[in-house]
Amino acid sequence: MALGKITVNALNLNQGPFPTVEKYFLFIGMGLTGTDTLLFLNTDSDLDIELGIADSELKTQVKAAKANAGQNWACCAVPVTDGALWESAFDMAMNNNVKIEAVVICTPVLVQADLTAMHTKAEETNATYGRRLFFIAGAIAIDSTPTTGQNWSAYITALTALTVTLAAMRVSVVPYIYPDAVGIYAGRLCNYQTSVADTPMRVNTGSLVGQDQSTLPVDSAGIIYNNAHAKALNDQRFSVPQFYPDYEGVYWSDGSLLDTATGDYTVIENLRVIDKAARAVRLVLIGLVGDRRFNSSPIGTAWAMSKLMRPLFEMSRSTDFQGIPFPAELKSPVDGDIAITWITRTSVNIFIIARPLDIPKDLTANIVLDLSTIA
Structure with a gap:
C-alpha cells in the first residue's frame, strides 16, 4: 500500500504588470562634458552639472525636452564629439541593456542616406533585441544671412532632397525652425498629460514651452516663418511648428513619419x-x-x-x-x-487587431442662419 504524499506548488501565471519603455528617449548629440558616457537624467537633474555649464548641441535639445515634457520626465543621453558618428553611442546604450522608446539624434542630417541608416538601425535593433523603437532626426536650420543666405523657397527645396522617395517608417524628421525644435518635439511626445495615442498637434495641453511667435525665424529676405512654410514642409513629411491666426501661442504639426503614402504609419501616434x-x-x-x-x-x-x-x-x-x-x-x-x-x-x-480612436485634425463647422419668425 502506498504512503501518503503531499505536494504544494506555487504556480506562476505571469499576471504581473508589463514593463514600460514609453516616453523614455535616448538623446545623442555633441557635448563637451561626459563625452561617450551614458547619462541618466530626469526632472531633478542639474543639466549644468551633467552636460556642462556651456551651451552645447545636446544640452539645448535635452533642456527643451525637459521643459516641454513636464512632470515625471526622464531620459538618457550620450554626449559625443562628432554627432554624425551616433551609431557607436547607440550601440553602447543597447549593449548596456538600456530600453527606450525612441532615439533623438541632435546633429542635423545632411543627406538622405543618414535617414536610411537610422531606419536600418531601428529594424536591426528589433531583430537583435526584440526592441521596437523609432528615430527623431534633426534637419539643418535655414541660412538667414541677408542677401547671401537662403530664402524660404530655396530652404524648403534643399530639405525636400532628404525625404523625397524615401520609405523609412521608423524615422521622423524635424527641421531646426527653432534652435531647440528637436527637443521641443521630443518633449511633447513625452508629456504625461497625454498617452502614446495622442498627436503632438494637440492644442489643449498648451503652446510650445520656451518659444513663441516673436522668436520665429526669418529668411535672407527678412520674411518671417509662417503657416505657408509649415504646410510646404509638412507636405514633404517634416514635423514643424505651426500657429493659428488670432490665437495665442505656437503649436505643432503632425508627427510625420517617412512611411509610404498609403502606409498605416505616416503619423507618429499610429506607430x-x-x-x-x-x-x-x-x-x-x-x-x-x-x-x-x-x-x-x-x-x-x-x-x-x-x-x-x-x-x-x-x-x-x-x-x-x-x-x-x-x-x-x-x-x-x-x-x-x-x-x-x-x-x-x-x-x-x-x-x-488593435483599433486606435479617432483624432480631430481637420475641423469644419457650418453655421446656418435661421430667419424664421417662429419662436
Missing part, C-alpha cells in the same frame, strides 16, 4: 500605439513557449486568447468624469479581434 501593444504581446508569447495549456483544443485556444488579449484590454481602459471623456489608447477589443491558426503541432499563427 507608438501599435509598438506599445506589440511589446506587451511579445512578452506574453515568450511565456507561452512550450506551455501545453496553449493547445488546439477549444479550452486551450480560449485560454491563450485571453492571455494574448490582455495587453489590448489594459490599453482600452477609458474614464468618464462628469461627462468629460478621458479616452484610452485603443478601442475595446471585441469578439473576432484575435484569430489563432495551428500550422503544425508546434507552429502557430496569431492575428490580433
Whole structure:
C-alpha cells in the first residue's frame, strides 16, 4: 500500500504588470562634458552639472525636452564629439541593456542616406533585441544671412532632397525652425498629460514651452516663418511648428513619419500605439513557449486568447468624469479581434487587431442662419 504524499506548488501565471519603455528617449548629440558616457537624467537633474555649464548641441535639445515634457520626465543621453558618428553611442546604450522608446539624434542630417541608416538601425535593433523603437532626426536650420543666405523657397527645396522617395517608417524628421525644435518635439511626445495615442498637434495641453511667435525665424529676405512654410514642409513629411491666426501661442504639426503614402504609419501616434501593444504581446508569447495549456483544443485556444488579449484590454481602459471623456489608447477589443491558426503541432499563427480612436485634425463647422419668425 502506498504512503501518503503531499505536494504544494506555487504556480506562476505571469499576471504581473508589463514593463514600460514609453516616453523614455535616448538623446545623442555633441557635448563637451561626459563625452561617450551614458547619462541618466530626469526632472531633478542639474543639466549644468551633467552636460556642462556651456551651451552645447545636446544640452539645448535635452533642456527643451525637459521643459516641454513636464512632470515625471526622464531620459538618457550620450554626449559625443562628432554627432554624425551616433551609431557607436547607440550601440553602447543597447549593449548596456538600456530600453527606450525612441532615439533623438541632435546633429542635423545632411543627406538622405543618414535617414536610411537610422531606419536600418531601428529594424536591426528589433531583430537583435526584440526592441521596437523609432528615430527623431534633426534637419539643418535655414541660412538667414541677408542677401547671401537662403530664402524660404530655396530652404524648403534643399530639405525636400532628404525625404523625397524615401520609405523609412521608423524615422521622423524635424527641421531646426527653432534652435531647440528637436527637443521641443521630443518633449511633447513625452508629456504625461497625454498617452502614446495622442498627436503632438494637440492644442489643449498648451503652446510650445520656451518659444513663441516673436522668436520665429526669418529668411535672407527678412520674411518671417509662417503657416505657408509649415504646410510646404509638412507636405514633404517634416514635423514643424505651426500657429493659428488670432490665437495665442505656437503649436505643432503632425508627427510625420517617412512611411509610404498609403502606409498605416505616416503619423507618429499610429506607430507608438501599435509598438506599445506589440511589446506587451511579445512578452506574453515568450511565456507561452512550450506551455501545453496553449493547445488546439477549444479550452486551450480560449485560454491563450485571453492571455494574448490582455495587453489590448489594459490599453482600452477609458474614464468618464462628469461627462468629460478621458479616452484610452485603443478601442475595446471585441469578439473576432484575435484569430489563432495551428500550422503544425508546434507552429502557430496569431492575428490580433488593435483599433486606435479617432483624432480631430481637420475641423469644419457650418453655421446656418435661421430667419424664421417662429419662436
